[in-house]
Amino acid sequence: MITLVKRPQPSQFWSWATPILAVIATMIAGGLLFAALGKDPIEAIKAIFWDPILGQNAGYFRSQLLVKAGPLILIACGLAIGFRAGIWNIGAEGQYIIGAICGAWLALRVYPAESAWLFPAMIALGALGGLLWALIPAVLKVTLGVSEILVSLMLVYVAENLLAYVAFGPLRNPDGFGMPGSRNLQQYDAAHNPELIAGTGMHWGVVAALIAVIFTYILLHRHIAGFRIRVAGEAPRAALFAGVVPTRLVVICLGLSGALAGVAGLFEVAGPSGQITDSFNAGYGFTAIIVAFLGRLHPVGILLAGLLMALTYIGGDVAQLRLQLPPAAIQCFQGMLLFFLLGFDVLTNYRVKFAGAA
Amino acid sequence: MSHMLLRLDGLTKSYPGVLANDAVSLQIAPGEIHALLGENGAGKSTLVKMIYGLVKPDSGTMMLNAAAYTPAEPRAARSAGVAMVFQHFSLFEALSVAENVALGMESPPQLGQLARRIREISTQYGLPLDPARRVGDLSAGERQRVEIVRCLLQDPKLLIMDEPTSVLTPQEVQILFRTLNQLSHEGTAILYISHKLEEIRTLCDRATVLRGGKVVGHADPRAKTAKELAELMVGAELKVTDRAGRVLGEPLLRVTDLDLPAITQFGPSLKSVHLTLRKGEVLGIGGVAGNGQEELLAALSGERLSPPGTVMLRDQDLSRLGPNPRRKHGILAAPEERLGHAAAPAMSLTYNAILTGTVRKPLTRNGFVNFAAARRFAQDIIAQFDVRTPGPDVAARALSGGNLQKYVIGREVLQSPDVLVVNQPTWGVDAAAATAIRQALLDLAAEGAAVIVISQDLDELMEISDNFAALNEGRLSAPRSTADLTMEQIGLMLGGAQDMDPPAPQTEAALQ
Known part of the structure; x- marks a missing residue:
């Protein structure tokens, strides 16, 4: 029989080396997967990891890197705080959607008024929306002991339906000739979250992500x-024994991660996406879970992991375009990363012991 | 010595990095009660595991009744006539006594027949036991009887008992000793492992002392004092704790009519607990584990809140305050479970200093951790309490139990509490460290603090406390001065008396 024995003091080196090992293992296993699909594995890996930064048309892709990494990092920072406390918010995707709807609602409501206060107010409302959505599982956990994992996850699907409803209903663009989706906020100056430096993809959401990294570092460490x-x-x-009040901790951790996810949604809807549509959400809330773990629940690690995951998103698009890889293969590839990371983590924290000889 | 039951010759067993047993030789005559003495890690467990067939020796020979004896597994040991009662019981709580006994047998007879045999054996040896009762409803002492009866049914020639009295009240200990003496008269040899030296002096004919895996001496325990035996075990002269210099002052802590529901389904609730603790006093609280010790500590540390007016420090009502405000007022605690309660296992000693130290020590500035100060505090604890560790960056779980205990107690003592509550302060700690911890508690009281020591070790409580109270099923007896208290009286206070009676008939009826 094989047993796992906990190591008294896991190696500091390995705990940081495993993410790199996991990336390498994912490349190998992913390559095999792509080969099985009849694609050239080296070409596919190159399309994912190399072309977006250094290949042809890299100029366009490079700006996309920050656009994708921003929300991932922002959400993952909030999640990491909760995960550290053993509070599992799996529903950041839903909080992201609700944050976007709340912020966009304000802008569409006052359209076309121009005010310097509008954008800050949208951010506040986005944060509030995500926070309240995340407080639903928090309150249920604190009062009734319901698992926050299930409730937060199920609320994602509620949020998705809400999103479809507002996109086709209340928030639909009245001048849109019956097309689903709201007005495009990119064309509404007071509400627009613009690219701050042309060609970099840098918008206020990316700035917020960097602030979140610093804030999380100071808070946690x-x-x-x-x-x-x-x-x-x-x-x-x-x-x-140290005086922590568990219920308060649940509320704070879920609320904080919800608010950050909501803000991320707001920056997305006011910026790169521009409008509320039924397919507005792109899975950032789920991918951020991978980012948080890949980054060892450490803010600096999350920063790097966010950039890496953004790369696999963009590279995945490149590979789809260039090699006609199915989208599911790319998602599978991202999932492998988490799988290998958790697998290697076990070996960092535990020693494998082959029983028989006592 | 011509006729020996068991003869061990040069038994050696090594594990990676440790020589657990180094050429251990030992002889046990039929009917002899032989004590195996030694500190934690001295190699006692390894030795008995080899005799019981759980571990194979690397070298050396064993002879049982003048025939080569090499048990490959416990089953072989049992059929050769060697039985063992472990410190931790292996019983199924949901099954009856008879069913549990049947599960441990190679070819159990029918349950009804077995129940009769159990009744016979248990009356014969003065160990009252009802075979129909559910093990979950039995006290620790009764559960041990199940294990013993299970062994006796196999008619053993050698019975190994590992720390059998750690869960018993003094009255239960007496019953057990009578049984063991009876067995010895009938010719069954007993290998008795314990660190309670007074017990060994009353019960055992001979003693073998192990230290660092080697036999360091044989002794006639009746001819030696407990101190001499302890020094043989430790290999150094033991300091005697110094109780001098303490004056009992004004009342400091008052607990009034404290009721508290149980934490877990099977835990006891605290029922109307009263106590008064004076400056300079050491109050010992005895009792078998699981009678409300954890609950009492939690109620005093602030992990559990109680109705207003139940916990008062001087004139302050602390009943509704959590752990940190209570620390501010001067009441500190050290829980029993070191890993996971008193300390965070995966975190460094520096972080574990922060765990309870931020209120009374300047370890934070505006909520920001001052790591230099925290590290210094951790180093202070390590230096002053002789914690053997490479340094404050080591994870708590990398420390041995005794060292971590010294660290945990040191952390609280160095915060100069007004009241310190400790639960099982020397559990699993070697003799030298235990003496150091007891002395630290006494010194703290001599400086004017008040200390509550919750412990199962009655010798320890008698050694250091001024007053003694017993906790039984969540009720605390009225404290009495230890100066004029006999073990007999303590036993009655612990409420062990009811365990001596045969099972009450209404319980039997209720089961049917």
């Missing part, structure tokens, strides 16, 4: 509150 969050995740009884 310098402040006593972050220390308490981490103790709560690692040793709940010790956390109680």
